[in-house]
Amino acid sequence: MPTEDIRRPIRELECPPGEEYDEDTFNYLLGMERARAERASRRVRLLLATLEGESGESAMITSSCAARLFGGLRQLLRDTDIVGWYRQNRVAGAVLCARLDGSDEETSRAIGARVGEGLRRLLPARTARNLRVRVTQQGPRRVPKG
Numbered sequence: 459m460p461t462e463d464i465r466r467p468i469r470e471l472e473c474p475p476g477e478e479y480d481e482d483t484f485n486y487l488l489g490m491e492r493a494r495a496e497r498a499s500r501r502v503r504l505l506l507a508t509l510e511g512e513s514g515e516s517a518m519i520t521s522s523c524a525a526r527l528f529g530g531l532r533q534l535l536r537d538t539d540i541v542g543w544y545r546q547n548r549v550a551g552a553v554l555c556a557r558l559d560g561s562d563e564e565t566s567r568a569i570g571a572r573v574g575e576g577l578r579r580l581l582p583a584r585t586a587r588n589l590r591v592r593v594t595q596q597g598p599r600r601v602p603k604g
Contacts, residue, residue: 478541479542480546481542481544483542484542484543484551485544488502488540488553492597495596502553502595503554503566503593504551504553504554505535505554505570505573505592506549506591506592506593507527507531507549507551507573508550508590509523509585510588510589511588517548518548519550523581524550526580527550527577527580527581528550529580531550531573531577533576534573534576536554536555536556539553540552554569562595566594566595573591573593574590574591577591
């Protein structure tokens with residue numbers, strides 16, 4: 459049936475509850491959001507969560523830690539946000555799809571702080587100490603009015 463063929467790629471992009479997108483799929487969806495935001499002359503917010511290793515670089519995230527991390531992101535973010543691996547097993551990401559009020563930098567810092575605090579409560583103390591959460595903005599800068 460032709461309609462079944464059309465729907466198959468969409469089903470392949472669906473992420474079952476309790477799972478996260480792999481790096482390729484996540485970055486594909488991020489690219490789609492970037493293009494959508496560009497057409498609307500707005501910016502995309504990207505939340506990145508890493509565990510800092512002893513050398514200061516991002517450490518490998520184990521499967522048990524990833525389960526808590528992604529579970530926490532799904533609890534703390536909106537259902538419309540896209541959650542997955544920005545860099546497979548090293549950097550968890552979330553594309554924040556909703557338009558938010560407030561200055562870009564101020565709102566991004568507040569989101570990063572709130573999500574980071576929530577995730578630290580869900581992780582073992584030793585892991586929570588090494589968690590780094592930041593929110594970046596990508597896309598065209600807005601021209602100040604006035």
